[in-house]
Amino acid sequence: MPSPVLIILIAILAADLLWWLRADRRVRRLRHALGWRLLIALFMGGQIGLLLWILGGRVPVVSSLGRPSQVLTGAAYLWHLLMLPASWILVAILGILFSAWRWGRRLGGVHSAARAEETATRRQFLGTLTTVTPALLTGAGVAYSRTQLREFRIRPIDVALPGLPPELDRLRIALVSDLHVGTFTNGHTLKRIVEETSRLNADLVLLPGDLINNALADLSDALDAVSNMQSRYGAYLCVGNHDLIEDGAEFVRRVKDRAPLLVNESQVVPIRGQRVQVLGLPWDRGEVLIQNSVRQLARQIVPDAFPILLAHHPHAFDAAAAAGIPLTVSGHTHGGQLMLGDAVGFGPLMYRYWSGLYRKPALNGASLVVSNGVGNWFPLRIGAPAEIIHLTVRSRGG
Numbered sequence: 001m002p003s004p005v006l007i008i009l010i011a012i013l014a015a016d017l018l019w020w021l022r023a024d025r026r027v028r029r030l031r032h033a034l035g036w037r038l039l040i041a042l043f044m045g046g047q048i049g050l051l052l053w054i055l056g057g058r059v060p061v062v063s064s065l066g067r068p069s070q071v072l073t074g075a076a077y078l079w080h081l082l083m084l085p086a087s088w089i090l091v092a093i094l095g096i097l098f099s100a101w102r103w104g105r106r107l108g109g110v111h112s113a114a115r116a117e118e119t120a121t122r123r124q125f126l127g128t129l130t131t132v133t134p135a136l137l138t139g140a141g142v143a144y145s146r147t148q149l150r151e152f153r154i155r156p157i158d159v160a161l162p163g164l165p166p167e168l169d170r171l172r173i174a175l176v177s178d179l180h181v182g183t184f185t186n187g188h189t190l191k192r193i194v195e196e197t198s199r200l201n202a203d204l205v206l207l208p209g210d211l212i213n214n215a216l217a218d219l220s221d222a223l224d225a226v227s228n229m230q231s232r233y234g235a236y237l238c239v240g241n242h243d244l245i246e247d248g249a250e251f252v253r254r255v256k257d258r259a260p261l262l263v264n265e266s267q268v269v270p271i272r273g274q275r276v277q278v279l280g281l282p283w284d285r286g287e288v289l290i291q292n293s294v295r296q297l298a299r300q301i302v303p304d305a306f307p308i309l310l311a312h313h314p315h316a317f318d319a320a321a322a323a324g325i326p327l328t329v330s331g332h333t334h335g336g337q338l339m340l341g342d343a344v345g346f347g348p349l350m351y352r353y354w355s356g357l358y359r360k361p362a363l364n365g366a367s368l369v370v371s372n373g374v375g376n377w378f379p380l381r382i383g384a385p386a387e388i389i390h391l392t393v394r395s396r397g398g
């Protein structure tokens with residue numbers, strides 16, 4: 001039986017080819033049709049070639065070419081993951097509306113040769129517009145992302161926790177989620193992330209998953225970055241879904257050799273005469289699996305320690321709060337990635353919790369902080385800026 005990855009690849013290639021055929025047919029009636037057809041062939045042939053180049057990294061012939069540049073990878077991501085599906089959806093909607101309008105005119109008795117010609121002209125215009133615009137938007141998105149990929153903010157968040165020992169009042173945490181070290185986070189940008197994290201002078205650096213984008217070849221750079229993030233009491237990590245793409249077992253082994261990666265484990269950290277217990281949740285996507293993992297991990301809580309849960313997926317918060325864990329920190333959502341407002345976009349569409357601070361007053365004020373992430377797997381953000389969260393934890397009277 002074909003693997004899910006192969007099925008997805010075939011579906012994307014089929015969507016590419018069908019769009020190419022549709023676009024080629026639409027421009028044949030335009031002036032300078034040959035030039036338009038050549039441009040479409042260059043764009044679509046290039047997109048298909050990029051897709052095969054990116055996904056064929058493990059094939060020796062393809063891997064010998066190296067990786068596509070950040071610009072080319074961004075173009076392929078924007079086209080295949082945003083513009084192409086959006087374009088097909090738009091074409092389907094316009095097709096339905098146009099058919100309904102045409103049948104309405106026929107049923108109303110409005111029909112003539114002149115009207116038919118007008119309808120054909122309008123349809124040709126709309127078809128050409130929906131053919132050319134997505135390619136232009138892809139180019140504009142790549143140009144915009146070139147500066148955006150280098151930018152991130154420091155976002156201060158204060159949270160009061162009723163059970164926090166007074167000695168830990170104003171505990172400072174640098175929450176550095178979703179680094180995605182690789183194509184879109186590397187070089188000077190990665191160096192700036194390290195410098196800004198260290199400048200916060202935090203007590204703890206917490207990294208809740210997606211240290212690398214997918215390739216273990218980037219892991220050394222990622223671990224160098226983690227080891228150079230300065231804090232009073234160290235940096236602690238859990239696993240994210242992107243960390244497991246190439247070889248999860250090898251990722252865990254190599255990270256544990258150099259950094260405190262917690263996979264269904266915990267570590268007690270003495271801070272100001274108190275014990276803070278950092279718990280690392282293993283990666284799960286399913287709600288039931290997440291809940292079971294949280295309950296299992298909660299058994300490790302030391303009675304006189306203050307627990308903090310590192311969970312890549314923010315939906316762990318419900319089970320964590322029920323288990324009496326006062327603070328959970330997460331990432332994974334990228335703040336919704338593409339948001340048209342505080343409550344409109346992929347964030348609320350896909351997640352219960354997607355950015356910022358969430359609380360459960362009925363469960364002793366248990367709190368969740370979700371980071372938009374400081375790195376990128378996708379080159380474009382709208383309304384969900386990359387960020388390092390500077391989290392200050394306070395006692396009720398702090």
